[in-house]
Amino acid sequence: MQELSGAICSPKVAVIYDTENRWALEDAAGPRNQGLFYKETVEKSYRAFRRLGLDVDVIDETQGLSDYQIVAAPVVYLQREGWVEKVRQFVAGGGTFLATYWSGIVDETDLCFLGGTPHGLLDVMGLRSMEIDGLYDGEWNEGVPVPQNRLHLTRTYRCSNLCELVKPSTAEVLMTYGKDFYAGMPALTENQYGAGKAYQICAGFEQGLYDELCGKLAEEAGVTSVVKEIPDGVEVTTREKNGIRYVFVQNFNRNAVEIKLPVEQYPVWNGQYDGTIGSWETVVLKENSPNFREK
Incomplete structure (x- = not known):
């Protein structure tokens, strides 16, 4: 193995896992008393990209984004100082950014932002969060693809735990909720910002949605693996x-x-x-x- 001494990984994909953010979520008094599932949600993005055979960096909010083509930032409830500026520059410069529900709620000192959420990224995401529905354990909704959506998504996926209701401004709706009082409202969106794109997963979707969506985003960004068909395990x-x-x-x-x-x-x-x-x-x-x- 001497030949490999000094060899390095150069991932083009990063997933945000931030300990300060996790602590803030664990201490939050809502929107569910228990079960925000931060770590599990982060793992869905990571698992989807790794199943594609892609190298993935796991970084926190303090690290730079410029080395990557795709950044997934699940449930960034707490935004550290400088995070918003990095995201804005990353997407405007041509990056693909994947965010989720319950993002941009509080600052580093756990104080709520005023002026709408996700804080500082309303124009980047092309939407504004209006409300969030905390589902009981065992309850579920579903995301239904919009006919002829740009990513050609065709499957319906279940979601649970949290379902965020958003009002698009410039974002294109790719999937909508299938039932309850918010049936027909956006469940997955895409927004062009500068030279890049920002995607919002509005609910706690099952792994299958992440697998399909991350595959589409990687293909579009030109981030591919040497091995094309990878069996489970x-x-x-x-x-x-x-x-x-x-x-x-x-x-x-x-x-x-x-x-x-x-x-x-x-x-x-x-x-x-x-x-x-x-x-x-x-x-x-x-x-x-x-x-x-x-x-």
Whole structure:
């Protein structure tokens, strides 16, 4: 493994997980007495991008966004100083930003913002939060794709826990709620801001929505994996050194899995591969062109 010494990951996707934000959410007295599920919501975005075989950085609100093409920021209830400016610059510069319900509510000292939420990002998101419905355990609503929506979403997905009601200004509605007193109101939106796009997931949707949506966003942003079809339980990670990419394909299943690897461009450098990867085994591929450069 000496050849890999000094190799680095260069993710184009980041997911925000902020401890100060988590503490503030845990201490909040609503909109549900229990069960805001911050960590679980963050994991949905992370899991969706990793299932695509993409490298993902997990960062907090204090870190820069300029190195990424896609940033997912679930439930940023507490906005740290400088966060709004970074998001505005990121989206205006061409980035893809994915936010959720219950964002931009309080500042660093846990005091509520005045003037509308998500604070400082009303024009970036192209909407304003008007109300939020805290569902009882076991209750659910659903998100229904708008006919001929731009992302070609076709499936209906369930949502639970929290359903935010928003009023779009410039945002395009991609999905609407399917029932209750807010049936027909936006459940998923997209807004063009500068050279980039900002998306708002308005409710606590199931993993399937994240999987489909994150796949669409990654494809549109041109952020793709070397391995195109990845079975459940298999992870793909890349590292780079001297302009050459190394691809780690790891099988965490108890059984061997069939997987198609691009061995013509990325020959097997370490491990055994005959069309399958054994249980708990790893195959490492190495870019065969020394002229490779990340775009």
